[in-house]
Amino acid sequence: MEARGKAVSAAAPAKREAEAKASQSSLSLRTQLALVIALLALLPSVVMVVVTVFPAYRRAGPLAAPEVLTVVAWLAGFVLIAALTGYVVSGQLLGPLLRLNRDLGTLKAASAQLAGERLAVRSDEPKEVKALAETFNELLDEVSREQGRRAAFTAALMHDLKTPLVAAVNLLHVVREADGLGREQRVEVMRRLANELQALIDLVQKMVDAHRLERPEVPLAREEVDLRALVDLLVERLEPLAAERGVRIEVTGEARAHVDRREVERALYNLVSNAVRYAASTIQVELFPGLVRVADDGPGLGAPLDELAQPFNDQGVNIAGKRYAAGAGGLGLFIARRVMEAHGGRLVAESSGPRGTALLAYLGPS
Numbered sequence: 001m002e003a004r005g006k007a008v009s010a011a012a013p014a015k016r017e018a019e020a021k022a023s024q025s026s027l028s029l030r031t032q033l034a035l036v037i038a039l040l041a042l043l044p045s046v047v048m049v050v051v052t053v054f055p056a057y058r059r060a061g062p063l064a065a066p067e068v069l070t071v072v073a074w075l076a077g078f079v080l081i082a083a084l085t086g087y088v089v090s091g092q093l094l095g096p097l098l099r100l101n102r103d104l105g106t107l108k109a110a111s112a113q114l115a116g117e118r119l120a121v122r123s124d125e126p127k128e129v130k131a132l133a134e135t136f137n138e139l140l141d142e143v144s145r146e147q148g149r150r151a152a153f154t155a156a157l158m159h160d161l162k163t164p165l166v167a168a169v170n171l172l173h174v175v176r177e178a179d180g181l182g183r184e185q186r187v188e189v190m191r192r193l194a195n196e197l198q199a200l201i202d203l204v205q206k207m208v209d210a211h212r213l214e215r216p217e218v219p220l221a222r223e224e225v226d227l228r229a230l231v232d233l234l235v236e237r238l239e240p241l242a243a244e245r246g247v248r249i250e251v252t253g254e255a256r257a258h259v260d261r262r263e264v265e266r267a268l269y270n271l272v273s274n275a276v277r278y279a280a281s282t283i284q285v286e287l288f289p290g291l292v293r294v295a296d297d298g299p300g301l302g303a304p305l306d307e308l309a310q311p312f313n314d315q316g317v318n319i320a321g322k323r324y325a326a327g328a329g330g331l332g333l334f335i336a337r338r339v340m341e342a343h344g345g346r347l348v349a350e351s352s353g354p355r356g357t358a359l360l361a362y363l364g365p366s
Contacts, residue, residue, distance in 0.1 A: 031087070031090075033086070034086035034090045035083065037082065037083075037085070037086030038085075041085070042075070046075070096122075100132065100133060121133045121134060161203065164199045167192075168196045168197055171193040174189055175189055175190075175193075203331075206335060207331065209335045210331050210334055213335055213342075214338075220260040220342060220343065221261075223258070223259075223260075224256060224258055225261045227264075227292065228254050228287055230264070231251050231268060231287065233265075234269050235249050235251060238269075238272060238276055241277075242276050242283075245279075247281060249272070249282075249285065250283065250284050252285070252287070253288060255288055255289050255290075255291075257289075260342075260343070263339045263343075266336075267335060267336040267339035268294075268336070268361065270331075270332030271332070271333075274332050275294055275298070275357075278357075280298055282297050283296045290362060290364070291360060291362055293359070293360055294361070296356050297355065297356040298357060300352040300354055300355075300356065300357050301349065305333065305347070305348070305349040305352075305359075309333035309334045340363065343364040344364030345363045345364030346364075347362070348362070
């Protein structure tokens with residue numbers, strides 16, 4: 001089996017090389033079009049020779065070699081003239097496509113900086129070529145937007161990564177420099193240090209999950225899961241953060257589901273942890289067959305859920321008068337949304353406003 005895998009992997013480059021050589025040796029579209037024009041022009045002449053010239057020669061007597069050569073030379077000259085004419089005509093017909101190809105070659109040279117790049121749409125071009133150029137421009141617009149989102153996301157993410165690191169370093173300086181710290185003070189400093197490092201670990205994990213969940217297909221290892229036990233475990237993990245913020249988490253209902261336990265755990269952890277960060281006092285987690293409802297009494301979402309639940313979000317949001325930069329802000333919601341979609345479900349906002357937010361996580365068919 002291993003030998004077969006090595007043979008296949010060794011054959012793959014050879015196959016690609018053969019395909020590349022075949023592509024290089026194939027005739028260009030202009031040459032093919034010129035040959036078609038030449039053949040179409042030649043066909044009536046061949047018919048004329050077969051129907052008219054040869055019968056006339058045969059009535060006069062057997063065909064002599066010079067006569068045959070004359071006909072063949074005449075046909076060969078006609079083919080040559082037709083081929084040259086077809087090549088010139090094909091160049092005129094394919095001119096707009098050749099110009100578009102040159103423009104695309106220019107774009108390829110500037111592939112690292114596509115923002116603002118556009119193909120020229122000439123008014124005198126055929127409508128099909130103009131439509132093709134406009135379609136390419138729409139694609140370039142989307143690529144430019146994606147580059148902008150990724151650049152903004154990366155810049156904000158660097159800030160998100162730097163903040164807990166700087167805080168952790170400062171706390172370590174306190175431990176090292178402050179000789180008079182009592183036991184309680186040291187415990188408090190270490191608790192804050194642990195919180196900063198945990199925040200950094202959570203952010204890195206979200207980045208890993210978001211990158212993995214960007215793929216169209218997410219492999220699932222489904223099993224029968226007790227959702228109540230899973231949610232109770234998540235609440236236990238989040239209890240220190242909830243206690244620090246003075247938030248109470250209430251869990252009601254019982255449900256089981258045939259899902260990927262680890263993926264659903266990640267998704268629900270992100271939903272509940274977001275609620276803990278923004279809730280004023282209470283979070284309600286309600287379990288139903290195929291559905292988990294997470295509601296809080298916080299200030300509401302700062303933007304529509306579809307805009308926030310994106311892996312590369314270049315827009316910050318305002319929540320309760322506080323500005324949250326782009327970057328990690330939408331990763332948790334994106335992960336939850338993609339996990340629900342991978343299970344055949346969806347993530348929707350039931351309500352969001354000054355009185356709180358309620359999110360519905362549909363787990364899809366069992």
